[in-house]
Amino acid sequence: MKPNDPGITWLEEKPLGLAERLYLPLFVQGLTTTSRHLVSKKNTVNFPEERPAVGNPLIYRGVHRLNRDDEGRVKCVACFLCATACPAHCIDIVATESPWEDREKYPESFQIDELRCIFCGMCEEACPVDAIELTSLLDLTGKSREEMIFDKEKLLSVYDMTKDAEPMKSADLGGTL
Amino acid sequence: MPTVIVDGQEIEIGADERLNCIEAARRAGVEIPHYCWHPGLSVVASCRMCLIQAGSRNAETGEISMIPKLVPGCQTPVKDGTVIVTDSDLVRDSRARVEEALLIDHPIDCPICDKAGECLLQDYHFEHGQSERRADIHAFTSRRRDVGPTVTLFVDRCIMCTRCVRFTREVSGTAELMVSARGAKEEIDTFPGFPLENKLAGNVVDLCPVGALGDKDFLYQQRVWFLKKSANVCGGCAAGCSIVTEHNQDTVYRLKPRENPHVNKWWICDEGRYGWHHLHDPSRLVEAGKRGADGFEAVEWADVVTRLRDDLKAAGRLAVAVSPHLTVEEAWMLCAVARSIDPEAFLALGYVPTTGDDESFPGGFTIRGEKAPNRVGVETVLGLFGAVADDGSVPGWNELLRQVQTDTIKAAWVTAGYPTPDGSWCDEQTAAAFASLDCLIVQDLFDSPLAARAQWRLPAAGFAERAGTWVNCGHHAQSFEQAIRPPAGVWPEGRLFWNMLGRQGLYDPSGVRQQIAESSAAFAALAGDLPNTGVDLRLQQLAAT
Ligand code: SF4
Ligand code: SF4
Ligand code: SF4
Ligand code: SF4
Ligand code: FES
Numbered sequence: 001m002k003p004n005d006p007g008i009t010w011l012e013e014k015p016l017g018l019a020e021r022l023y024l025p026l027f028v029q030g031l032t033t034t035s036r037h038l039v040s041k042k043n044t045v046n047f048p049e050e051r052p053a054v055g056n057p058l059i060y061r062g063v064h065r066l067n068r069d070d071e072g073r074v075k076c077v078a079c080f081l082c083a084t085a086c087p088a089h090c091i092d093i094v095a096t097e098s099p100w101e102d103r104e105k106y107p108e109s110f111q112i113d114e115l116r117c118i119f120c121g122m123c124e125e126a127c128p129v130d131a132i133e134l135t136s137l138l139d140l141t142g143k144s145r146e147e148m149i150f151d152k153e154k155l156l157s158v159y160d161m162t163k164d165a166e167p168m169k170s171a172d173l174g175g176t177l
Numbered sequence: 178m179p180t181v182i183v184d185g186q187e188i189e190i191g192a193d194e195r196l197n198c199i200e201a202a203r204r205a206g207v208e209i210p211h212y213c214w215h216p217g218l219s220v221v222a223s224c225r226m227c228l229i230q231a232g233s234r235n236a237e238t239g240e241i242s243m244i245p246k247l248v249p250g251c252q253t254p255v256k257d258g259t260v261i262v263t264d265s266d267l268v269r270d271s272r273a274r275v276e277e278a279l280l281i282d283h284p285i286d287c288p289i290c291d292k293a294g295e296c297l298l299q300d301y302h303f304e305h306g307q308s309e310r311r312a313d314i315h316a317f318t319s320r321r322r323d324v325g326p327t328v329t330l331f332v333d334r335c336i337m338c339t340r341c342v343r344f345t346r347e348v349s350g351t352a353e354l355m356v357s358a359r360g361a362k363e364e365i366d367t368f369p370g371f372p373l374e375n376k377l378a379g380n381v382v383d384l385c386p387v388g389a390l391g392d393k394d395f396l397y398q399q400r401v402w403f404l405k406k407s408a409n410v411c412g413g414c415a416a417g418c419s420i421v422t423e424h425n426q427d428t429v430y431r432l433k434p435r436e437n438p439h440v441n442k443w444w445i446c447d448e449g450r451y452g453w454h455h456l457h458d459p460s461r462l463v464e465a466g467k468r469g470a471d472g473f474e475a476v477e478w479a480d481v482v483t484r485l486r487d488d489l490k491a492a493g494r495l496a497v498a499v500s501p502h503l504t505v506e507e508a509w510m511l512c513a514v515a516r517s518i519d520p521e522a523f524l525a526l527g528y529v530p531t532t533g534d535d536e537s538f539p540g541g542f543t544i545r546g547e548k549a550p551n552r553v554g555v556e557t558v559l560g561l562f563g564a565v566a567d568d569g570s571v572p573g574w575n576e577l578l579r580q581v582q583t584d585t586i587k588a589a590w591v592t593a594g595y596p597t598p599d600g601s602w603c604d605e606q607t608a609a610a611f612a613s614l615d616c617l618i619v620q621d622l623f624d625s626p627l628a629a630r631a632q633w634r635l636p637a638a639g640f641a642e643r644a645g646t647w648v649n650c651g652h653h654a655q656s657f658e659q660a661i662r663p664p665a666g667v668w669p670e671g672r673l674f675w676n677m678l679g680r681q682g683l684y685d686p687s688g689v690r691q692q693i694a695e696s697s698a699a700f701a702a703l704a705g706d707l708p709n710t711g712v713d714l715r716l717q718q719l720a721a722t
Contacts, residue, residue, distance in 0.1 A: 078289070081288060084400065095397040095398075096397055097396070104319060104321070105397050
C-alpha cells in the first residue's frame with residue numbers, strides 16, 4: 001500500500017488543550033500511578049528461591065514433551081508436520097517403519113534444540129495426533145549446548161514427569177483424544 | 178490449421194497432430210484433472226475425473242452443437258471445430274462427485290503417507306472437491322501388501338486408475354500386476370509367485386497418482402516438500418536418461434525420471450533410479466593425497482594445482498586417460514591442461530565399463546550395455562585435440578595400457594570416477610601395467626588397486642556433484658546443473674582443471690561450453706542456452722553442412 005492510496009484515511013493530531021498545556025494535571029496523574037504501584041501487591045518473585053505461579057498450565061508454552069499412547073509407546077507418527085511448521089527449524093526427526101503391527105511409521109530419533117526454540121507452540125498446533133505438547137516447565141538450564149538438544153528419551157521422560165500434573169490437553173482444548 | 182475452442186478461447190493445433198481434450202486444453206492453459214490417463218500408456222477412461230462437455234462448431238454456419246452428456250476428455254480426440262467446456266457447473270459438479278466417491282473409502286492418512294505433498298488426490302480435492310464429507314462409514318484401514326522387492330502397496334489408498342497395471346503390460350512387458358476381484362472389492366495384486374520384479378519396476382511408483390505404491394528405498398526417508406529438485410542426467414549407462422535429483426542438505430534422497438521425448442520419454446530403469454547410493458558411501462576418497470614415506474599425505478588443493486604440474490613436467494612424456502564420466506567441459510579442460518604440460522601428451526579415452534548387450538523393452542525403452550554416460554562426448558573432445566589414430570579410431574583404455582608399458586611414457590594421469598565402492602573396475606593385473614612410471618595420478622571416487630599404486634591420489638565428484646554436458650550414445654547432448662555439493666575436501670574435476678589452466682574466479686561450466694561451441698564444428702550445437710531436453714549434435718551438424 002502506498003502513502004497516497006485512496007483506501008487510507010489520514011488523521012490529524014489533535015492540538016493540545018489547556019489542561020495539557022498547563023502540565024500540572026498530567027504531572028499529578030503520573031504521580032498517582034506511581035504511588036498506587038508502591039502500595040499494591042508485588043508480582044515479581046525472587047527466582048529461583050521462589051517459584052512464579054503459572055496461570056493456566058494447559059496453555060503455558062514451556063519445555064516440550066512427547067506424549068505416550070495407552071501402551072506406553074511414543075505417540076508420534078513421525079509425520080514431520082511439527083518440523084515443517086517450526087519457524088526456528090529446531091526439530092529434527094528421523095522416521096522409520098514402526099516395529100508394531102498397528103502402526104506404520106514412528107520416529108527413530110526425535111530431537112528438539114531447546115536453545116534454538118522460540119516457544120511459539122506451532123509444533124503443538126500442527127501435530128495431527130497430539131503427540132507433542134508444551135508443558136509449563138519454565139526453567140530450562142544446562143551446562144552445554146549439547147545438553148540442551150533434547151532427544152526422544154528425554155522428551156518422553158518430560159511426559160512421565162508432568163503427565164499427572166498436566167493431563168494431555170486435547171480433551172479440554174478440542175483435540176482428537 | 179485446425180482450431181479448437183477451449184472455454185471460449187480459440188487455439189490452433191498442428192494439422193496432423195493427434196491430441197485428446199486434455200492435451201488440447203493444456204495448450205490453452207486449462208488443466209483438466211485426470212487420474213487414469215497418462216501420455217505414455219493406453220487410454221482406459223475409467224476414473225471419470227476428466228469428464229468435460231464437448232461439441233463441435235459447424236464450419237459453415239458457425240453453429241455450435243454440444244454432445245448432450247459429459248464425455249471423458251482423455252478419450253475424446255479433438256479436430257477442427259471441436260468445442261471444449263471445462264468450467265460449467267455441470268463439469269464442476271461432476272468433479273466434486275468423483276472426488277467424493279474416491280474419498281468414501283480412502284484412509285486419508287496423509288500425515289504418514291509418503292505421497293502427501295505431491296498427491297493428485299490431495300491436489301484435486303483441494304481444487305475440485307467439496308469441503309464437507311457426507312459419508313463417514315469406513316473405519317480407518319491401511320493394509321499393506323508387498324508386491325515386489327522394491328515396491329510396496331498400500332492397498333486402501335489405491336484409486337484403481339490401473340496405470341501401474343498398464344505399465345507392466347505395455348512398457349515393461351512383464352505383466353506382473355493385475356486387478357483382482359471386481360466392483361467395490363477390486364484391488365491391485367500380483368499373480369501368486371510372480372512378484373513385481375523387472376528392471377523398470379520403480380516407474381510404477383512415479384506413475385501412481387496417489388500414495389498407494391511406495392518405493393521401499395525412499396519410504397519414510399523425507400517428506401517431499403523438504404526436497405529440492407535439480408535437473409540432472411543419469412550416469413548409469415550410455416542412454417543418459419533425463420532425471421530429477423531430489424535432495425536436501427546435500428544428501429540425495431531419490432532420483433525420478435524427467436520427461437524427455439528425445440531420450441527416455443517418462444521412464445528410467447531401476448539401476449539408474451537406485452544408482453546414487455555410492456555418493457554417500459563412507460569409503461569415498463575425500464582428500465587429495467601425495468604418496469609419502471608411509472601412505473598418502475594430505476595436500477592442500479591450492480598446492481595440488483602447482484605441484485601436479487611440476488611433478489608431471491619433471492617426469493617427462495605424459496599419457497592421459499579421459500574418463501567417460503567426465504563432462505565435455507571437463508574433458509576439454511583436462512586435454513588442454515595435459516597439452517600445456519606436455520604438447521606431445523598421449524590422450525586416450527578412459528576405461529568404459531560394459532555389461533553385455535543393450536536391453537530393450539516393449540514400450541521402446543532401452544537400457545544400454547555400456548555403463549558410462551559420456552563416451553561419445555569424450556571421443557569427440559579427443560578428436561578436437563587430434564588424438565585420433567590413422568584409421569579414425571580414438572585410442573582407448575587398452576591402447577593406453579600398451580603405451581604406458583613402453584619406454585616412452587613416463588607419467589600417467591588416469592581420471593576415473595567409477596561408482597564401484599570396491600574399486601573393482603581395475604584389477605591388480607591391470608594396475609601392474611603402470612608399475613614402471615615415474616609419476617601416476619589417479620582421480621577416482623573410491624580406492625582401487627590402481628589408486629594404491631599412485632603417487633597422487635585425488636578424489637573425484639559424483640554425477641550429482643558436477644555440472645556440465647554429457648553426450649549419450651545417440652549423440653544427444655544434455656547440459657545439467659550441479660545438485661549437491663561434494664563431500665568436504667573434494668574438488669570436482671572441473672574445478673581442479675580450471676585452476677590448473679590458470680583461470681580466475683569460480684569454475685564456470687557454461688562459459689567453457691560456449692568456448693568449446695565457438696571453437697569447434699562438432700560441438701557447435703552447444704552454443705547458447707540449451708533446452709532442458711538437450712540437443713542432437715549430429716542433426717545440428719547436418720544442418721550446418
Ligand atoms: S515451540 Fe515453536 S520454535 Fe519451538 S519447537 Fe515448537 S514450533 Fe519450533
Ligand atoms: S507433528 Fe506430531 S506426530 Fe508429527 S512428527 Fe511432530 S510430534 Fe510427531
Ligand atoms: S494417497 Fe494422497 S490423499 Fe491418500 S493418504 Fe496419501 S497423501 Fe493423503
Ligand atoms: S496402485 Fe496407484 S497406479 Fe496402481 S491402480 Fe492404484 S492408484 Fe493407480
Ligand atoms: S483420465 Fe479420463 S477417465 Fe481417467
